[in-house]
Amino acid sequence: xxxxxxxxxxxxxxxxxxxxxxxxxxxxxxxxxxxxxxxxxxxxxxxxxxxxxxxxxxxxxxxxxxxxxxxxxxxxxxxxxxxxxxxxxxxxxxxxxxxxxxxxxxxxxxxxxxxxxxxxxxxxxxxxxxxxxxxxxxxxxxxxxxxxxxxxxxxxxxxxxxxxxxxxxxxxxxxxxxxxxxxxxxxxxxxxxxxxxxxxxxxxxxxxxxxxxxxxxxxxxxxxxxxxxxxxxxxxxxxxxxxxxxxxxxxxxxxxxxxxxxxxxxxxxxxxxxxxxxxxxxxxxxxxxxxxxxxxxxxxxxxxxxxxxxxxxxxxxxxxxxxxxxxxxxxxxxxxxxxxxxxxxxxxx
Numbered sequence: 403x404x405x406x407x408x409x410x411x412x413x414x415x416x417x418x419x420x421x422x423x424x425x426x427x428x429x430x431x432x433x434x435x436x437x438x439x440x441x442x443x444x445x446x447x448x449x450x451x452x453x454x455x456x457x458x459x460x461x462x463x464x465x466x467x468x469x470x471x472x473x474x475x476x477x478x479x480x481x482x483x484x485x486x487x488x489x490x491x492x493x494x495x496x497x498x499x500x501x502x503x504x505x506x507x508x509x510x511x512x513x514x515x516x517x518x519x520x521x522x523x524x525x526x527x528x529x530x531x532x533x534x535x536x537x538x539x540x541x542x543x544x545x546x547x548x549x550x551x552x553x554x555x556x557x558x559x560x561x562x563x564x565x566x567x568x569x570x571x572x573x574x575x576x577x578x579x580x581x582x583x584x585x586x587x588x589x590x591x592x593x594x595x596x597x598x599x600x601x602x603x604x605x606x607x608x609x610x611x612x613x614x615x616x617x618x619x620x621x622x623x624x625x626x627x628x629x630x631x632x633x634x635x636x637x638x639x640x641x642x643x644x645x646x647x648x649x650x651x652x653x654x655x656x657x658x659x660x661x662x663x664x665x666x667x668x669x670x671x672x673x674x675x676x677x678x679x680x681x682x683x684x685x686x687x688x689x690x691x692x693x694x695x696x697x698x699x700x701x702x703x704x705x706x707x708x709x710x711x712x713x714x715x716x717x718x719x720x721x722x723x724x725x726x727x728x729x730x731x732x733x734x735x736x737x738x739x740x741x742x743x744x745x746x747x748x749x750x751x
Contacts, residue, residue, distance in 0.1 A: 459712070477509050573633075615638060
């Protein structure tokens with residue numbers, strides 16, 4: 403009897419414990435709150451699809467029209483600026499420090515371009531999103547002098563040996579080492595077009611990610627292979643906006659980066675003389691280099707994809723709505739009575 407009483411006591415305590423864990427009743431936990439349960443009748447479906455079509459088609463037209471108003475000049479110069487004698491061996495030309503890299507070309511303005519006119523350089527088949535390339539940088543070193551020797555993530559461009567003493571590179575890493583170093587000088591009617599290179603980087607980068615007390619050190623110095631551009635050791639990293647723009651890596655192998663801005667109007671049929679330095683090595687990996695001059699609109703730069711996408715979605719919806727209307731008119735189907743649905747029937751007394 404005692405054992406049975408103990409067993410009964412344990413069983414009752416367990417059942418009490420299970421009951422105590424039961425949540426309190428509420429209409430929210432039992433999903434009994436009022437809800438709208440629409441019935442997708444042909445009228446509702448057709449009206450919804452037509453609303454999407456009538457909304458998307460005008461947006462697509464406005465976006466496409468705005469994109470067409472953007473004037474853009476794209477000039478590929480990596481092949482045109484290659485001397486005839488180096489046509490068969492472009493890599494030897496770009497690596498030859500004694501070869502003349504100056505190239506002078508003329509480009510014609512197709513339409514009037516109002517300021518500001520943005521100058522970009524475009525690289526094709528350059529994979530800045532490669533894992534080892536993206537990781538090869540020292541973010542803490544870029545922000546503070548105290549982390550100058552923190553170059554663990556920057557291999558293979560981390561340190562140089564000076565008089566048998568290892569010294570850190572600032573900024574270290576492959577991204578900074580491969581800095582783009584082609585230069586552009588534009589002339590119109592024998593007057594130099596000033597390219598403003600201030601304010602081309604993100605404000606958050608110049609203020610937070612690059613220190614005002616961090617100066618370049620040992621950059622492109624004493625290495626077996628020189629990468630891209632060089633940096634002025636008297637200017638802090640926060641003011642070297644070409645470097646800051648380059649350090650924001652691109653996600654796709656074809657990308658543009660801002661080189662500067664022109665605050666002068668260009669008329670249609672103006673001929674711009676471009677004197678450029680063809681320094682950057684894209685020949686060894688089959689890359690391409692392009693100079694881009696572009697205006698902007700309310701959707702920013704030239705981008706036909708956004709307008710085309712809206713038009714396609716709107717056109718498909720309009721086509722489907724018309725088909726549904728024809729089917730509903732010529733081959734109607736009897737609809738069920740919504741009063742028989744469970745949530746419309748009155749509960750039995």
